[in-house]
Amino acid sequence: MADYKAPVRDMSFVVNEVLKFDALRETLGYEDATADTIDAVFEEAGKLASEVVHPLNQIGDAEGAKLNDGVVTLPEGFKDAFDQYKEAGWASLHAADEFGGMGMPHLVAVLVDEMFSAANHSWYMYASLTHGAVSAIQTWGTDEQKAKYLPKMATCEWTGTMNLTEPHAGTDLGMLKTRAEPNGDGSYAITGTKIFISCGEHEMSENIVHLVLAKLPDAPEGTKGISMFIVPKFLVNDDGSLGERNSLKCGSLEHKMGIKASATCVMNYEGATGYLIGAEHGGLKAMFTMMNAARLGVGVEGLAKAALAYQYATSYAKERIQGRALTGPQDPDKPADNILVHPDVRKMLLTIRSFVEGGRLLAGYTAMMLDVRHKHPDEESRTRAEDIVSLLTPVIKAFFTDEGFRGANLGMQCYGGHGYIVEWGAEQIARDARISMMYEGTNGVQAMDLVGRKLFWHGGRAVKAYFQEMSETLAAAAGRDDLKDVAEQVQAAFGSLQTATQYLAEQGRSAPNNLGSGATDYLRLFAVTAVGTMWLKAAMTAKDALDAGSAEQDFYAAKPVLARFFAEQYVSEHSSLLARVQTGADTIMALDAAAF
């Protein structure tokens, strides 16, 4: 098994150089988040991820989570690493001062997410799901609820879960059956079965705070009748101490393709005590707060998996000697050249890397927009940022997880047959990466969220704002001789994207199946154009550093090459993607269900 080294230099490049966070720092009230502090965070969090958390990745896969008499046990080392993570303050990196947090921007938190997710997907889920639950309580909880739960949850002393899915209700939550009956004292008795509850039971934390969707007795039909409840594993006394065990338990664990050390629980609620959070029947809205935070995090899981796959495959490719370069021996003293001499191997590696670095720019940008949304003093700026985050969230969730899985598979492919062998660790990355395309809304659901909701909300306000921003970057790059041709390629894709957007707007409500049939291709077209544009930004930054005579010539010189590669290999898909979007649904809908 290879090592994982947190990409701290690249992360600093994203935050401090390309996105220039420092220029916004004081406006957003993040006085402490100076470039030096951020670099130190990356350095220290990276050490824990690389040296403590990653070495537990393979054992987590081999041993998995185990259930005995309602108690879930995890592989040795998991709890100790989690304790170190909490004690170092990484769990509360983003949380506000008042909850004991470091008060760092989302921008920094999302890149630290990437590190831990790359190091050990299963292990990190115990923390990352908690972050989603914290957002929901922060947004929808009463002051009392916030005071009771957030200080403990922000630090992962208590962890959190999302309880949405039931056996017959996944994407279609309107059909859920879990009931909430008033107890008469302001609390509710929750009864029902939830499935696919990640980290639903374990002993990594003192308490587990479940956020559960259920229906009140008078609930209207469908999604308008869903409410959300806080249902803690141990009830919490008024003084904050833990009280009695609630009437809920983990009935079984799922057997899964990957993320085997993440306990995926069937949760049985048997009149468990729960507390309404948010409005009666307002659960769907509250759930989306949690879900949107989670979707960005899931996208980053994809990025993280590709980043890990790149490191593994590169270290193998450098060591593995096999055959000779097409242009003649490169290392004549050895019996063969290393496989990095082969264009096809390089192409696989650069495909992964150009996605990882370009995707990291887009994830960072989106996280910075989250910071603007929450902290910018100017309302117009906040609204614009909110629009852009809403628009980009499904794009990131779907494209990053598709490419994360693809990257993991390209990484495996570099190993040849060895990639299929468990001991090398490459195939685990692919199995772990596969889930992110399905949970928190399948990637098909993300595409429908994009074309059915986000694109045309408020008369297309979000997409107009974002396209305007892309235009500005494209214009800046087109004006530079050294990047002109790359900018032209991205500009062509931007043209396709605009044409496709116009096409979808024309289908609108009149031919909704044409939105459905083109959705996934449209999302990909959007993503390659957006990432291609971010690459132009990065290439300009790097060229400026080179021109200024930076001592890190090799570091900066690679960036315009990767920008060009991304344009050649990803952005070039735009013509085919546009053609497929414009094809419409006629052929897809032509066959009767019986013909399938």
Added chain:
Amino acid sequence: MADYKAPVRDMSFVVNEVLKFDALRETLGYEDATADTIDAVFEEAGKLASEVVHPLNQIGDAEGAKLNDGVVTLPEGFKDAFDQYKEAGWASLHAADEFGGMGMPHLVAVLVDEMFSAANHSWYMYASLTHGAVSAIQTWGTDEQKAKYLPKMATCEWTGTMNLTEPHAGTDLGMLKTRAEPNGDGSYAITGTKIFISCGEHEMSENIVHLVLAKLPDAPEGTKGISMFIVPKFLVNDDGSLGERNSLKCGSLEHKMGIKASATCVMNYEGATGYLIGAEHGGLKAMFTMMNAARLGVGVEGLAKAALAYQYATSYAKERIQGRALTGPQDPDKPADNILVHPDVRKMLLTIRSFVEGGRLLAGYTAMMLDVRHKHPDEESRTRAEDIVSLLTPVIKAFFTDEGFRGANLGMQCYGGHGYIVEWGAEQIARDARISMMYEGTNGVQAMDLVGRKLFWHGGRAVKAYFQEMSETLAAAAGRDDLKDVAEQVQAAFGSLQTATQYLAEQGRSAPNNLGSGATDYLRLFAVTAVGTMWLKAAMTAKDALDAGSAEQDFYAAKPVLARFFAEQYVSEHSSLLARVQTGADTIMALDAAAF
């Protein structure tokens, strides 16, 4: 877990209607292979695959192959099913009369391969590797060797293996270290370690005949110094009875991502008795006989995995109700519509199916060309067929296994989160399918075989012959009003393919890295055009049947829809693929190895 139903009607359509095998039957000397007989073969083999072999698929994954004291045991039921397979004569379906076979054409055998491979990949490898070893002995063995081994191997009474790979020598066989020392009696003492030996040890058959690559004492360096040896597990006496145990053993089994019931062995040869087959130092050529047969078979594994994934996902999609159609409720009496109403779900299913049915046409066509190569009385026809088989083998191996894995993943995706859960069986298909992209030469190696060898051999004779054949089909389809627009789409791709071929020819030896960097995209461009052309053939056949008033209206009506879908969703990639081929290797080769 869902069922597998062998697609016998579709296979009959391929053989008897689209490819019109009957018109060639007598010329090729397959008098007995009438349409009725072929249909009966499909029906009976299909029953065994569906009812006996497929039910062992999931238990094979759960239990795997186990090694104890040099003995490999397989899950219960495996041997019994193998005995039924042998007794029914399916093992020797294609073998000639003289070796106790049924003497059926390759065309039929390859589709029966698909059935068993779909039903249970791991289980079927015990037979399919034997077929490759039989080809090698048939082509390169002495009469005595043929008489000694083939009758037993053709029926799988004895099974066969290929022993190529060593820890440090995979793609680059020139570096192998296994030695063959003359014993002085015409036999050799074989010493060395081979890895990744599929079905290297087991008790499914009385004897295992290993074909082993090794070097003679006076061997020249590199691939020119490789010889091939027959090294049986039990030595064979002159009367054909089994003699003493040879000095070889399975040292360990690999832990793999999938195909867990296929024993992947480390084989230790400790002065084992072997017999030279083919010329001294002529092993590579002999190996390619085995390898080319195997590569076609591996391509069919990809097809098979997609076919199985389609059946699983379709049965799930029909049962799963969730959400409503975009155009309004389709099944208002139920709380939700089934997920087949969603364009994106249909698109995933039709992507799998249009590949499976179109790919099956191309596999069938190639297998029929194998029959022509072996049995046509006219030498020119045989040479042309040999050219086309050589050309299409890497295309089928790589494209089919890429799409097999993609299809398996699209199938999983239709299940939503349930796709990740072992019990449903969908994720096993993906794990099993993954190996076919890597073994028998990675798909990158296939692409180099295509652009570096097959394309320009004999002045491009093969590609000229095949392009001529495609042109004829395109012209026929363009002349039909009812298929004109689909034909235009495939014609456009054919234009891109010709441009790309010309580009690669110009790079030739002057810029070999441009061959390397464009190889995988070129192979895919070739494949989507070839399969698109086969779909036009099938659509014409189906339209003719509809026009003739066939009673099977629904069966035939689906074919032109699938042809159109394949053109819209696969063939449409051609413009982007061409752009990427023409990009060349400059960017890919720009970074130093240290920059990775």
